[in-house]
Amino acid sequence: MKLFDYQRADSPEQAVASAQAPNTHFIAGGTNLLDLMKLQIETPERLIDVSRLDLARIELRDDGGLTIGALVPNSDLAADPHVLRHYPVLSRALLAGATGQLRNKASTGGNLLQRTRCYYFYDIAMPCNKRAPGSGCSAIGGATRIHAILGTSAHCIATHPSDMAVAMRALDATVVTLEPDGDRRRIPIADFHLLPGDTPHIETILEPGELITHIELPPPPPGRQVYRKVRDRASYAFALVSVAGVLDIRDGRIAAAALAFGGLAHKPWRDPAVEAILVGQAPGRGLFEAAADVLVKAAQGFGDNDFKIPLARRVLIATLHDLTKES
Numbered sequence: 001m002k003l004f005d006y007q008r009a010d011s012p013e014q015a016v017a018s019a020q021a022p023n024t025h026f027i028a029g030g031t032n033l034l035d036l037m038k039l040q041i042e043t044p045e046r047l048i049d050v051s052r053l054d055l056a057r058i059e060l061r062d063d064g065g066l067t068i069g070a071l072v073p074n075s076d077l078a079a080d081p082h083v084l085r086h087y088p089v090l091s092r093a094l095l096a097g098a099t100g101q102l103r104n105k106a107s108t109g110g111n112l113l114q115r116t117r118c119y120y121f122y123d124i125a126m127p128c129n130k131r132a133p134g135s136g137c138s139a140i141g142g143a144t145r146i147h148a149i150l151g152t153s154a155h156c157i158a159t160h161p162s163d164m165a166v167a168m169r170a171l172d173a174t175v176v177t178l179e180p181d182g183d184r185r186r187i188p189i190a191d192f193h194l195l196p197g198d199t200p201h202i203e204t205i206l207e208p209g210e211l212i213t214h215i216e217l218p219p220p221p222p223g224r225q226v227y228r229k230v231r232d233r234a235s236y237a238f239a240l241v242s243v244a245g246v247l248d249i250r251d252g253r254i255a256a257a258a259l260a261f262g263g264l265a266h267k268p269w270r271d272p273a274v275e276a277i278l279v280g281q282a283p284g285r286g287l288f289e290a291a292a293d294v295l296v297k298a299a300q301g302f303g304d305n306d307f308k309i310p311l312a313r314r315v316l317i318a319t320l321h322d323l324t325k326e327s
């Protein structure tokens with residue numbers, strides 16, 4: 001690990017002001033950043049420790065929605081009574097991630113900003129456009145079992161590894177930040193993470209030194225919620241394919257559907273066409289298969305990950321069965 005300066009922030013405003021120096025990073029739980037520093041993938045000159053800021057509370061808003069501080073540990077968020085009761089998809093997504101010890105340290109803001117698990121991103125001997133822009137992509141033509149099948153580019157086929165972010169995408173969360181000029185910014189989660197395009201090293205729309213302070217959830221959506229994660233081991237493994245589903249059925253027909261996917265793309269993936277084909281229809285196997293066909297219509301495999309295309313179809317169909325079966 002390279003030498004770096006360390007500074008503990010006393011307020012969000014001070015954190016943002018201190019982060020204006022070049023090559024400065026915030027550190028929260030450190031469960032991702034420290035690993036990257038040990039491997040010299042991240043080599044910050046200065047760390048601003050934000051872990052003791054007063055941003056670790058979960059608050060119920062007047063409209064029935066939740067405000068979640070950026071420093072709420074993943075384990076606290078998963079166990080919060082309001083989340084368990086009204087946003088079970090979020091609780092289940094969090095509990096499907098990492099381990100108990102990691103979830104105790106991992107923060108809401110850090111989880112959204114964790115980096116890809118692409119093997120070549122972690123191997124500094126290999127070309128990687130995300131780690132070293134312009135150097136090439138070793139995954140294309142290499143080992144691709146964990147890589148993306150949707151929204152890829154010729155420059156990067158990495159996936160976003162977060163489970164929590166997939167549930168937040170289905171719930172239409174908003175990311176609230178403090179900008180370098182002192183203004184607050186409210187970013188719909190749909191716009192927060194970016195597809196790789198020709199700048200895969202730019203993963204979110206955050207400006208350098210912009211601090212996530214909170215996440216806002218809208219009032220609980222009506223209907224049933226499910227998180228289904230398929231992975232190589234039953235625990236302590238990232239998703240090959242995951243689905244966060246929220247579905248409301250009225251008078252035997254689907255009144256509203258929100259379906260977000262992990263393991264398939266560079267960002268938590270959501271396709272309005274998949275939801276549109278479901279809404280207004282009576283649930284049934286034929287409808288679910290039609291929705292699954294829409295999901296994978298533009299999917300492209302890269303060899304080792306070709307299996308994700310039929311897997312994504314099956315996981316969506318199974319999730320829709322879960323969401324619509326009689327209880």
Ligand SMILES: Cc1cc2nc3c(=O)[nH]c(=O)nc-3n(C[C@H](O)[C@H](O)[C@H](O)COP(=O)(O)OP(=O)(O)OC[C@H]3O[C@@H](n4cnc5c(N)ncnc54)[C@H](O)[C@@H]3O)c2cc1C
Nearest residue numbers: 028029030031032033097098106107109110111162163212
């Ligand atoms: C072995 C292992 C297995 C894992 N398995 C899973 C899994 O199955 N599913 C899953 O979803 N995750 C998994 N994780 C990832 C884990 O959830 C993340 O490492 C964690 O959520 C990151 O949070 P943190 O607070 O530790 O972030 P840090 O490591 O402190 O920070 C991560 C990044 O976010 C930035 N940052 C942190 N807070 C803020 C803020 N408030 N504003 C702006 N920038 C900020 C930092 O500068 C850094 O760039 C796993 C991790 C490990 C090590």
Ligand code: SF4
Nearest residue numbers: 118128129137156157
């Ligand atoms: S897929 Fe992305 S992260 Fe992986 S080697 Fe290619 S450019 Fe790097």
